[in-house]
Amino acid sequence: MKADRAKVSRLLKTARGQIDGILNMLEEDRYCIDISNQIMATEAILKKVNQEVLHGHINSCLKEAVETGNTEEKLEEIRSIIDKLSK
Secondary structure, rough: OOOOOHHHHHHHHHHHHHHHHHHHHHHHHOOOOHHHHHHHHHHHHHHHHHHHHHHHHHHHHHHHHHHHOOOHHHHHHHHHHHHHHHH
16 A cells, blocks of 8 residues: 555544444434434545545556556556445
8 A cells, every 4th residue: 555554544543433432322322413423524534544545546556557658457446436436
């Protein structure tokens, strides 16, 4: 992986902590809207992590493919990810 490992790791650990918190909220039978807000906050962190990973891919793997003239496979990977993100 070519993304900033420290940043990705920190964000994922934060998301994991939030998920643990959400599980505790469920066990405590907390208010549904509060639980939903925490779920959305966790989703936002995971989207940020994915963005960081994809930027790393573009800045390293795709850039290398362009420099060597082997772009089609990497471009197809990016197209596939974009299609998945828009669903």
